[in-house]
Amino acid sequence: MSNRLKVTPNDLSAFWMPFTANRQFKQAPRMLVAAQDMHYTASDGRKILDGTAGLWCVNAGHCRPKITAAIQAQAAELDYAPAFQMGHPIVFELANRLVDVAPAGMEHVFFTNSGSESVDTALKMALAYHRARGDGARTRLIGRERGYHGVNFGGISVGGIVNNRKMFGTLLGGVDHLPHTHLPEKNSYTRGEPEHGAELANELERIVALHDASTIAAVIVEPVAGSTGVLIPPKGYLQKLREICTKHGILLIFDEVITGFGRLGTPFAADYFGVTPDIITTAKGVSNGVIPMGAVFCTSQIHDAFMTGPEHLIEFFHGYTYSGNPIACAAALGTLDTYKEEGLLTRGAELAGYWEDALHSLKGEPHVIDIRNIGLIGAIELQGIPGSPTKRAFQAFVKAFERGALIRTTGDIIALSPPLIITKGQINELIDHVREVLRQID
Numbered sequence: 001m002s003n004r005l006k007v008t009p010n011d012l013s014a015f016w017m018p019f020t021a022n023r024q025f026k027q028a029p030r031m032l033v034a035a036q037d038m039h040y041t042a043s044d045g046r047k048i049l050d051g052t053a054g055l056w057c058v059n060a061g062h063c064r065p066k067i068t069a070a071i072q073a074q075a076a077e078l079d080y081a082p083a084f085q086m087g088h089p090i091v092f093e094l095a096n097r098l099v100d101v102a103p104a105g106m107e108h109v110f111f112t113n114s115g116s117e118s119v120d121t122a123l124k125m126a127l128a129y130h131r132a133r134g135d136g137a138r139t140r141l142i143g144r145e146r147g148y149h150g151v152n153f154g155g156i157s158v159g160g161i162v163n164n165r166k167m168f169g170t171l172l173g174g175v176d177h178l179p180h181t182h183l184p185e186k187n188s189y190t191r192g193e194p195e196h197g198a199e200l201a202n203e204l205e206r207i208v209a210l211h212d213a214s215t216i217a218a219v220i221v222e223p224v225a226g227s228t229g230v231l232i233p234p235k236g237y238l239q240k241l242r243e244i245c246t247k248h249g250i251l252l253i254f255d256e257v258i259t260g261f262g263r264l265g266t267p268f269a270a271d272y273f274g275v276t277p278d279i280i281t282t283a284k285g286v287s288n289g290v291i292p293m294g295a296v297f298c299t300s301q302i303h304d305a306f307m308t309g310p311e312h313l314i315e316f317f318h319g320y321t322y323s324g325n326p327i328a329c330a331a332a333l334g335t336l337d338t339y340k341e342e343g344l345l346t347r348g349a350e351l352a353g354y355w356e357d358a359l360h361s362l363k364g365e366p367h368v369i370d371i372r373n374i375g376l377i378g379a380i381e382l383q384g385i386p387g388s389p390t391k392r393a394f395q396a397f398v399k400a401f402e403r404g405a406l407i408r409t410t411g412d413i414i415a416l417s418p419p420l421i422i423t424k425g426q427i428n429e430l431i432d433h434v435r436e437v438l439r440q441i442d
């Protein structure tokens, strides 16, 4: 019997699960054993409709044949090649293909293995860029309250979710934060971008006045914040942030780990908002979540600033053993082929109106205090149980799984981000599950 088959719910103690209430989970495990297209199969054989694209990553749906075949073929041909001082053809092919779908101006790609690594790579790239140009006093990094940029030290330092920060000491020095943009009293039940709050970008001017622009390397924001419970930028906010960064020579980094690869109905959020940052971080959808991979895009201006010293010297002292791993590259190429053949990088735009109406039909259901949406992202904010934050939404998550839908909750917010292959019928099904769950929970 293989090890896999020997694992039973009585044998769960060794695995320390990430971002999970381990003791609670192990008393009543929720196990997934297979997946196809829009559905998981649970260990009891039930089909579970995937309302979250796994963890915002399986944009093309599950077990897609092109991706599976590409991985199988690559594993049999070239399993691994050293990432440093050696190359292999498909990593160069993939970089070119990615540049082709990226926003204009994003001309170079640095590979990582996750969103967290992409973020730390981008922050290091920004710091080293200024230093390479002889502007090495620019060492400050500016994030935003409620931001999520993964779990590595750079990411939690610029991030703004208190539970992800408070246990881990002093983090990086020289970091400041913009205020978050969540204004429920003005913007609740907004469809798409909220009307109010663009002026919050001006807080960057306050931070510049405090520290002086000559000390600030970069600002990093999620164009649409996901993990904090879906915060959509107010109209004009990102444009303002871009203007202020440009005015002061500060690099603007968009963390597109969840918005990259079609989530908003455009290839990237930068396309959706018409704002071009200097660096874009991605992961998740780049390889459809199938094999870990991340990709950091940057402009030629940034890349070329490194290409100046003696040619035999390494220009950027950074990289990972698995940067551009051949099997991950094959998965990403299979993913890009699937996106292209099925028009998935823009399919969200066709469905966004239907999705919006379906989500907002939940207004008035028990516990609901706000609904917000953009592209194929939706959030339903619940009134928390006094004294027991997160409990109500977690009940909803468990009940939804029992009914046959995978939803995601953060705080007391239900966040939905289905694979981009979802049909209108499946949108109805997903929303009906949520409606029934809201009516059943305390």
Ligand SMILES: Cc1ncc(COP(=O)(O)O)c(C=O)c1O
Residues within 6 Å of the ligand: 113, 114, 115, 116, 117, 119, 148, 149, 150, 151, 222, 226, 227, 255, 256, 257, 258, 283, 284
């Ligand atoms: C915006 C953003 N950045 C970074 C990350 C971290 O990605 P990973 O979990 O692959 O390290 C996430 C994950 O959800 C994310 O949403």
